[in-house]
Amino acid sequence: MTKAPVPFLDLVRPHAELEDELVEVVRSALRAAAFVGGPMVEDFEQAFADYCQTRFAVGVASGTDALRFALMAAGIGRGQTVLTVPNTFIATAEAITQAGAQVDFVDVDARTLSMDPLKLREYIETKCQFEPAAGRLINTQTLSAVTAVVPVHLYGQPADMDPIIELAARYQLTVIEDACQAHGAEYLSRSEKRWLKAGSMGRAAAFSFYPGKNLGACGEGGAVTTNDEEVAAKVRMLRDHGQRRKYYHEMEGYNGRLDAIQAGILLAKLKYLPDWNERRREKAAHYRELLAPADHDLALPLEPEWARTVYHLYVVRAKERDQLKDCLSEAGIGTGIHYPIPLHLQNAYLSLGYREGDFPAAECASREVLSLPMYPELTLSQQSYVVEQLLDARTVSTQVQLSCQPALC
Numbered sequence: 001m002t003k004a005p006v007p008f009l010d011l012v013r014p015h016a017e018l019e020d021e022l023v024e025v026v027r028s029a030l031r032a033a034a035f036v037g038g039p040m041v042e043d044f045e046q047a048f049a050d051y052c053q054t055r056f057a058v059g060v061a062s063g064t065d066a067l068r069f070a071l072m073a074a075g076i077g078r079g080q081t082v083l084t085v086p087n088t089f090i091a092t093a094e095a096i097t098q099a100g101a102q103v104d105f106v107d108v109d110a111r112t113l114s115m116d117p118l119k120l121r122e123y124i125e126t127k128c129q130f131e132p133a134a135g136r137l138i139n140t141q142t143l144s145a146v147t148a149v150v151p152v153h154l155y156g157q158p159a160d161m162d163p164i165i166e167l168a169a170r171y172q173l174t175v176i177e178d179a180c181q182a183h184g185a186e187y188l189s190r191s192e193k194r195w196l197k198a199g200s201m202g203r204a205a206a207f208s209f210y211p212g213k214n215l216g217a218c219g220e221g222g223a224v225t226t227n228d229e230e231v232a233a234k235v236r237m238l239r240d241h242g243q244r245r246k247y248y249h250e251m252e253g254y255n256g257r258l259d260a261i262q263a264g265i266l267l268a269k270l271k272y273l274p275d276w277n278e279r280r281r282e283k284a285a286h287y288r289e290l291l292a293p294a295d296h297d298l299a300l301p302l303e304p305e306w307a308r309t310v311y312h313l314y315v316v317r318a319k320e321r322d323q324l325k326d327c328l329s330e331a332g333i334g335t336g337i338h339y340p341i342p343l344h345l346q347n348a349y350l351s352l353g354y355r356e357g358d359f360p361a362a363e364c365a366s367r368e369v370l371s372l373p374m375y376p377e378l379t380l381s382q383q384s385y386v387v388e389q390l391l392d393a394r395t396v397s398t399q400v401q402l403s404c405q406p407a408l409c
C-alpha cells in the first residue's frame with residue numbers, strides 16, 4: 001500500500017499520456033491559423049451532440065456562458081424568476097441573474113442532494129398562483145413570473161428529472177439542465193421507459209469543459225446542448241455578438257465562443273470519455289466496498305436505481321467533516337468541500353433575505369460533505385490508503401467529538 005501523497009485531482013498524468021495527440025491538435029491549428037470557428041469547432045459540436053444524444057451542441061467559452069446563453073435563448077430574462085438549488089457552484093445562480101432574471105431557490109433531497117421535486121411542488125403551491133388562461137405562474141410575494149427551473153446534476157448524478165419535467169409541463173416552466181458536472185451521466189426515465197443522457201432532457205442544457213471536469217479543455221470551454229433548432233440558432237448568435245453573418249447584428253450578444261484549439265483538444269479527448277467515466281464508476285465501487293466498515297457514521301453517496309452516475313466527485317458525509325479533512329490533509333491526502341456555504345447564505349445573495357434554516361437539507365449537506373480523491377487514474381492502492389487514513393481519523397475524531405456537543409443535522 002502506498003503512503004505517498006494522494007492529490008485531490010491529477011491533471012498532469014492524463015495529459016502526459018495524451019501529449020502527442022494534443023500537441024498535434026495545436027500544431028495543425030497553428031499551421032492553418034485556425035483559431036476561431038472553423039471545422040475543429042464544428043466537428044467537436046457534432047461529436048458532442050451525438051454523445052449527448054441531442055440534435056445540437058453549440059460550443060461556447062465556459063459553462064457559465066452555456067447556462068446564461070441557454071436561458072436567454074429560451075426566452076428567459078427580465079421580470080422573470082428562475083428556480084434552482086442552493087447547493088451548487090455560484091455560476092448556476094450568476095447565469096440566471098446575468099440573463100436578467102431573478103434567482104430563487106428550492107431545497108434538495110437530503111439523500112441525493114439534487115432538487116427535491118416535492119419541494120419544487122411546495123414552492124409552486126404555497127408561494128405562487130397559476131393563471132391558467134395566460135399560462136403564467138406568479139410568485140405572490142414578488143409578483144414576478146416564475147418561468148424556468150434549473151436542476152443541477154450535482155457530482156455527476158442526474159437529478160430526478162421525471163417529476164420535475166412533469167411539474168414544469170403543468171406550470172409551463174422551461175427546464176434548463178445544469179449538466180456542468182455530468183458529461184455522460186444517464187437517467188432512467190420511468191415515463192419514457194429508457195435511459196436518457198444528461199443534457200438531453202430539458203429544453204436545453206449547459207456543460208462546462210473547465211479542466212477538472214470529466215471532459216476538460218486545456219483552458220476554458222463550455223457547450224449548450226438542445227433538440228430545439230431555434231434555441232441552438234439563438235445560442236450561436238449570442239456567443240458571437242448577436243450576428244448570424246459578419247457585421248449584421250440581429251441583437252446584442254457577447255464574445256462567448258469556444259476556441260478552435262480547445263475544440264480540437266476536446267474532440268481528441270471525447271473518445272476516451274466513456275472509458276474514463278467507466279473507470280470513475282469502478283473507483284466509486286471500490287470506495288463503497290472499502291468504506292463498508294465505516295457505514296454507520298460515514299454516509300456514502302447513494303446511487304438511485306434510476307441513475308448511472310459518472311462521479312465527477314465522490315462525496316461522503318460525516319458529522320466531524322472538518323476534523324476528517326484535517327487528518328487526511330496531514331496524511332498527504334487532498335480533499336474538497338462542494339460546497340461549504342449554500343448560495344442563499346452567501347453575501348452575494350443577502351438581498352434575497354434568506355437565513356439559516358430556510359433550506360435545511362442544503363445547509364446540512366454544506367456542513368457534512370467531503371469530496372475524496374476521484375479520477376480515472378486513481379489506483380486501488382491509493383484508494384486503500386485514503387480509506388485507511390479515513391477510518392483511523394474517524395476513530396480519533398469521534399472520540400474528540402464525544403466530549404463536546406455534536407452538531408446533529
Ligand SMILES: *Cc1c(COP(=O)(O)O)cnc(C)c1O
Pocket residue numbers: 062063064065088089091092152178180181207208209210221222
Ligand atoms: C463548473 C460548473 C459551472 C461553471 O462552469 P465554468 O466552465 O467554470 O464557467 C456551472 N455549474 C456547475 C454545477 C459547475 O460545476
